[in-house]
Amino acid sequence: MNTEAKSKKRKVLTALLSISFLVISVFYGLIVRPLILGQPSFPLEIVFLSAASLLVLQLLCLGINWNSIQQAIVNKLGQALPTILLLFAIGLLIGSWIMAGTIPMLVYFALQALSVEHFYLLCFVIPILFSICTGTSWGSIATIGLVLIAVATVYQADLAIAAGAVVGGAYFGDKLSPLSDTTNIASMSAGVELYQHIQSMLITTLPSAVIAAIGFGLCDLSYPVNNAVATQLVETQLLSSTLVHIEQLFSFNLFLLAPVAIILFGSLMRMPPLPTLILSSFLACLLAFFVQNLSVTDIAQTLYQGFNVSMLATGEPLPQNIGQLFNRGGLYALSSAIMITILVFVYVGALDCISAFPTLMGSLLTKINSARVLICSTLLASSFTNAMTSSQYANSFIVAESFKNKYDALGVERKVLSRSLEDSGTMIESLVPWSTTAVFIYATLDVSITDYWHWQLLSLVNIPLAFMLVFFNKGFSQSTSISNKYEQLREEHA
Numbered sequence: 001m002n003t004e005a006k007s008k009k010r011k012v013l014t015a016l017l018s019i020s021f022l023v024i025s026v027f028y029g030l031i032v033r034p035l036i037l038g039q040p041s042f043p044l045e046i047v048f049l050s051a052a053s054l055l056v057l058q059l060l061c062l063g064i065n066w067n068s069i070q071q072a073i074v075n076k077l078g079q080a081l082p083t084i085l086l087l088f089a090i091g092l093l094i095g096s097w098i099m100a101g102t103i104p105m106l107v108y109f110a111l112q113a114l115s116v117e118h119f120y121l122l123c124f125v126i127p128i129l130f131s132i133c134t135g136t137s138w139g140s141i142a143t144i145g146l147v148l149i150a151v152a153t154v155y156q157a158d159l160a161i162a163a164g165a166v167v168g169g170a171y172f173g174d175k176l177s178p179l180s181d182t183t184n185i186a187s188m189s190a191g192v193e194l195y196q197h198i199q200s201m202l203i204t205t206l207p208s209a210v211i212a213a214i215g216f217g218l219c220d221l222s223y224p225v226n227n228a229v230a231t232q233l234v235e236t237q238l239l240s241s242t243l244v245h246i247e248q249l250f251s252f253n254l255f256l257l258a259p260v261a262i263i264l265f266g267s268l269m270r271m272p273p274l275p276t277l278i279l280s281s282f283l284a285c286l287l288a289f290f291v292q293n294l295s296v297t298d299i300a301q302t303l304y305q306g307f308n309v310s311m312l313a314t315g316e317p318l319p320q321n322i323g324q325l326f327n328r329g330g331l332y333a334l335s336s337a338i339m340i341t342i343l344v345f346v347y348v349g350a351l352d353c354i355s356a357f358p359t360l361m362g363s364l365l366t367k368i369n370s371a372r373v374l375i376c377s378t379l380l381a382s383s384f385t386n387a388m389t390s391s392q393y394a395n396s397f398i399v400a401e402s403f404k405n406k407y408d409a410l411g412v413e414r415k416v417l418s419r420s421l422e423d424s425g426t427m428i429e430s431l432v433p434w435s436t437t438a439v440f441i442y443a444t445l446d447v448s449i450t451d452y453w454h455w456q457l458l459s460l461v462n463i464p465l466a467f468m469l470v471f472f473n474k475g476f477s478q479s480t481s482i483s484n485k486y487e488q489l490r491e492e493h494a
Helices: 003-036 044-061 066-100 102-113 116-134 137-155 159-176 181-190 194-222 225-236 238-249 254-268 273-290 296-305 320-326 335-354 356-365 371-389 392-410 414-431 436-445 449-455 457-471 480-493
Strands: none
Touching: 003 044, 003 335, 003 356, 044 066, 044 335, 066 102, 066 137, 066 254, 066 273, 066 296, 066 335, 066 436, 102 137, 102 238, 102 254, 102 320, 116 137, 116 159, 116 194, 116 225, 137 159, 137 254, 137 320, 137 436, 159 181, 159 194, 159 414, 159 436, 159 449, 159 457, 181 194, 181 392, 181 414, 194 414, 194 457, 238 320, 254 273, 273 296, 335 356, 335 436, 356 371, 356 392, 371 392, 371 414, 371 457, 392 414, 414 436, 414 449, 414 457, 436 449
8 A cells, every 4th residue: 555545544534533523422412321331421522522622632643733733723612713603693583582572473364363173384485484584494483383382372273293394394495495504505615506506406305395284184083182272271261361461561552563574575685684683673672662662672682682571561460381482582592592502513623623524525435436426425425524524514515525526527417416515414403412413403492402303304304305316317407418528638738
């Protein structure tokens, strides 16, 4: 074996070792301890802190100085800053929309208007419409998703099914909306025109959504919410009591929809999400002051630590479920998700010191010589990269940059590459326990991934469907002319 081959093998082994630190930390902290040893699982913060610490120790042993490691981490945290600021803004949005009366009004009318016979199906369809219009899965989960979970709480519906439906619906719209940042990033990183990318994704996403919708329709038959309403809500008058207390606490008018209108308008006009969220929150604060007659102190407290129904209470004791519905939001509402995001990017930043992911991708590509294997490898690489980095941005750029020349060489259209980045990359986010998305969902909806993952039907159908299409030679074509042209250009360049 020559020197160059030995050096390449050493780099691959080094990269595998660095990534194994996270795999081992996750396996021991989240699987072995609770399922085998019967001990509490480690918090995700400790899992990533342990992995990052072991990785830094490895880098120091390799002779990489601390200043270089620190700079790599700082650079990666700089890339994470927009996500962190977005998490802060969503916390402010939730608190401000509640104190303004926007979310309570939507909950109030949803309780009266939503069909309980088709509740889980509606929990899937409504976020689809909202996320297509806004282009954001997180924003859809934190707004309309929160409303639907609040309604599910009052109906005493199965929160796990409702959360799985909400998350799936939000991700369907986010994946296909031309306003979505991940959709644009996937098309851009693969060098594909946006609407070609969306058209390609319809091949897998639309059938998956139809199957998921049928699944939630069956859930409505198998776990009917109306039975719970009949046996529990009517007998205890909980539903009517909830409606009465919401109406007593908050004043309702059409102006309360203005914060929602700002989000929709900002998305349609392709405005940056962060200032749009801040503007919507600011308007909600004004509505809280003028419509709900909250004091400046209460508004500041809500933005700081979240809303509490005692701010509007008249002295009469409130049912516990009212507090469960509306006591939330604020700057620190997603503090756990923010801390995990920071630690994830500390780990990923340290990985950049040895270019771990590009090294592994490069090693994988040398063994690929067929379109089927190439597409399956892209799906596996996307899911692995997203699971390890907790970032669809990192996944799109790392995998697309590594694979796109191979697609040209084998004559496979790049829109298949861009679609594959999302079929397994975007779709796996909500199913990975340590991902920032799963943490965000728990912090926002108060439903853990262990409860909802097997009801997130869209991803559970979409991911295997993407592999099945490859197995049956569907959804892609291979052009020898493209392959020959690529080889000709490569020879000319050489």
